[in-house]
Amino acid sequence: MDVMGDKATLLETGSFVQPADFSESTGDLSQPMDRDETGEAAEEARQRLAAQTGDVEAMSVLGALLLRRGDLDGAEPHLRTATAAGDRAAANNLGVLLHQRGYAEDAAGWWRIAAVAGSAAAAHALGRHHRERGDEPAAEYWLRQSAEQGHALGAYALADLLEHRGDTGAEQWMRIAAERGHREAAYRLARALDRRLGPEGDVGDDHGAGAEAEQWYRQAAARGHRRAALHLGAILERRGALKEAGRWYLTSAKDGEARAACALGFLLRDAGDTESAAVWWLRAAQDGDGNAANALGALHAERGEPQTAERWYRAAMDAGDDNGAYNLGLLCAEQGRTAQAEQWYRRAAYAGHREAANALAILLLQGGDAAGAEPWFSKAAEAGSVDAAFNLGILFAGRAEEAVALRWYERAAAAGHTEAALQVGIARLRDGDEAEAERHLRCAAGGGSAEAAYRLATVLDARRPPVPAHSLGEPVHTEKSECEEWYERAASQGHRRAQVRVGMLAAARGDVLEAARWYREAAEAGSRNGAFNLGLLLAREGSDPEAAVWWARAADAGHGRAALRLALVYARRGELAEGQRWADRAVALGPAEVSERAARLRDALREELSA
Numbered sequence: 001m002d003v004m005g006d007k008a009t010l011l012e013t014g015s016f017v018q019p020a021d022f023s024e025s026t027g028d029l030s031q032p033m034d035r036d037e038t039g040e041a042a043e044e045a046r047q048r049l050a051a052q053t054g055d056v057e058a059m060s061v062l063g064a065l066l067l068r069r070g071d072l073d074g075a076e077p078h079l080r081t082a083t084a085a086g087d088r089a090a091a092n093n094l095g096v097l098l099h100q101r102g103y104a105e106d107a108a109g110w111w112r113i114a115a116v117a118g119s120a121a122a123a124h125a126l127g128r129h130h131r132e133r134g135d136e137p138a139a140e141y142w143l144r145q146s147a148e149q150g151h152a153l154g155a156y157a158l159a160d161l162l163e164h165r166g167d168t169g170a171e172q173w174m175r176i177a178a179e180r181g182h183r184e185a186a187y188r189l190a191r192a193l194d195r196r197l198g199p200e201g202d203v204g205d206d207h208g209a210g211a212e213a214e215q216w217y218r219q220a221a222a223r224g225h226r227r228a229a230l231h232l233g234a235i236l237e238r239r240g241a242l243k244e245a246g247r248w249y250l251t252s253a254k255d256g257e258a259r260a261a262c263a264l265g266f267l268l269r270d271a272g273d274t275e276s277a278a279v280w281w282l283r284a285a286q287d288g289d290g291n292a293a294n295a296l297g298a299l300h301a302e303r304g305e306p307q308t309a310e311r312w313y314r315a316a317m318d319a320g321d322d323n324g325a326y327n328l329g330l331l332c333a334e335q336g337r338t339a340q341a342e343q344w345y346r347r348a349a350y351a352g353h354r355e356a357a358n359a360l361a362i363l364l365l366q367g368g369d370a371a372g373a374e375p376w377f378s379k380a381a382e383a384g385s386v387d388a389a390f391n392l393g394i395l396f397a398g399r400a401e402e403a404v405a406l407r408w409y410e411r412a413a414a415a416g417h418t419e420a421a422l423q424v425g426i427a428r429l430r431d432g433d434e435a436e437a438e439r440h441l442r443c444a445a446g447g448g449s450a451e452a453a454y455r456l457a458t459v460l461d462a463r464r465p466p467v468p469a470h471s472l473g474e475p476v477h478t479e480k481s482e483c484e485e486w487y488e489r490a491a492s493q494g495h496r497r498a499q500v501r502v503g504m505l506a507a508a509r510g511d512v513l514e515a516a517r518w519y520r521e522a523a524e525a526g527s528r529n530g531a532f533n534l535g536l537l538l539a540r541e542g543s544d545p546e547a548a549v550w551w552a553r554a555a556d557a558g559h560g561r562a563a564l565r566l567a568l569v570y571a572r573r574g575e576l577a578e579g580q581r582w583a584d585r586a587v588a589l590g591p592a593e594v595s596e597r598a599a600r601l602r603d604a605l606r607e608e609l610s611a
Helices: 007-011 022-028 037-052 056-069 072-084 088-101 104-116 120-132 136-148 152-165 170-179 183-194 207-222 226-239 242-254 258-270 274-286 290-302 306-318 322-334 338-350 354-366 370-382 386-398 402-414 418-431 434-446 450-463 482-492 496-508 512-524 528-540 544-556 560-573 576-589 592-610
Strands: none
Touching: 037 056, 056 072, 056 088, 072 088, 088 104, 088 120, 104 120, 104 136, 120 136, 120 152, 136 152, 136 170, 152 170, 152 183, 170 183, 170 207, 183 207, 183 226, 207 226, 207 242, 226 242, 226 258, 242 258, 242 274, 258 274, 258 290, 274 290, 274 306, 290 306, 290 322, 306 322, 322 338, 322 354, 338 354, 338 370, 354 370, 354 386, 370 386, 386 402, 386 418, 402 418, 402 434, 418 434, 418 450, 434 450, 434 482, 450 482, 450 496, 482 496, 496 512, 496 528, 512 528, 512 544, 528 544, 528 560, 544 560, 544 576, 560 576, 560 592, 576 592
């Protein structure tokens, strides 16, 4: 059973991550903060000794070290002393400390002092402070000050503010922040570029946008952005670079991205590793991914474990995935639980699931409720269900509303529905529009319809110039025409009339073996014309007893000429009564010229018997 979850939903993203905490404003610190514990302790001791001698810079750095460690009480006096001595980094970090204590206005005062003194980090913090309080003009002023000084966080926060307002300058600042290494900016820039592309990353003429989006996804993913890794994996999967896609999905999934775990599961399943796929689907489903829950449900359904499958479909539904209700409907329908299937189809259909609406309509139609089925077919078709459009065509054709049926068939055919294209082709043939008929028949035949291939072949066959007759067995080297190729395609798919026609064309070329093969295949599949023609071929080759066997099969299936042939065979053998019986059958079966000849033969045999 197919899971109706759309893998494209893996690429939908939630709201963007909010800007970093104010604690990141400590970017003005002169000393690196990524030392190991031993090195940091040594650094702290060195700075403490220097601070005790009155070194202002050492006081500032020591205060920052203690602040970073969470020792607010220890940090505050050092930061205040350094700030009083005019150290702008200390003023900025004092603002951070006060903000952490809950004194936002006091923090803003110190940030202002540091920002006026040229601290880009303080300007960023002050800008965010004003934005949180709804003062966007002040926020923009200070964020711009920070951004123009080269502060990555300031550039990102400014871009976020401008984007919120719909300002076209947002992308410029987002790009600047990304170029300065801000991973969220790189991710959001990639998303903005992605939104300019078509569905499934179809870049159309804008190949540069697609390449640039991938570049920024890579940058963000390399810096640990799990959603960027998810999107990068999706781009690579569409390109066919499955191994690299799997690596990025794995990176994202390990960082807790449920959608990446789900996508990784699909990759593993497609590679034949169902067990590993189930592990990742389980992880994603437990994190609330409905698509993964659906995949687990389908996996257990395929294993013949309907109760477990139902549990996972319910989990998908609880996660807000309408496919869960639809798949529950499919499961119940397979088990013959029609009432429950209808219930789940309705639930999914009311939620806007188009295939559930189509399935519900089919269920109602099967129950004899055509009036109830029609609006659901219409709802599904209007929502884009190609199958529903085709089913509406069948529904209206059954009511003899051919014009309405044709409109729905054309709609489905335009979306690539093979059987709908066949129906449009048949209708256009009936109307005498051979060009349109051929176009639709080619579409349907190319889509795998044996009937369309046969009908297309008949259209092309009618245009062929007459082919000179050949004696059976005469070697011929004529190349096959297009119509014969279509006949053969239909014949290879089991189309009996096509098989008979291919046999006839082979016979016309003098290829006895090929003709016999196709006639026999058609006859064994139940074609009376195939059986009759095979009998003719065998009789010409001198195998009269075997020919009679195939004519008998054709005559029993209602073939008048076969019955007449049998009557002649038995008459020549002197079995007059049997000949008369088959002659009577030929008279009854027709057509007219056969009935006329059979009647004369029957009368002659009757006179012979009565003499």
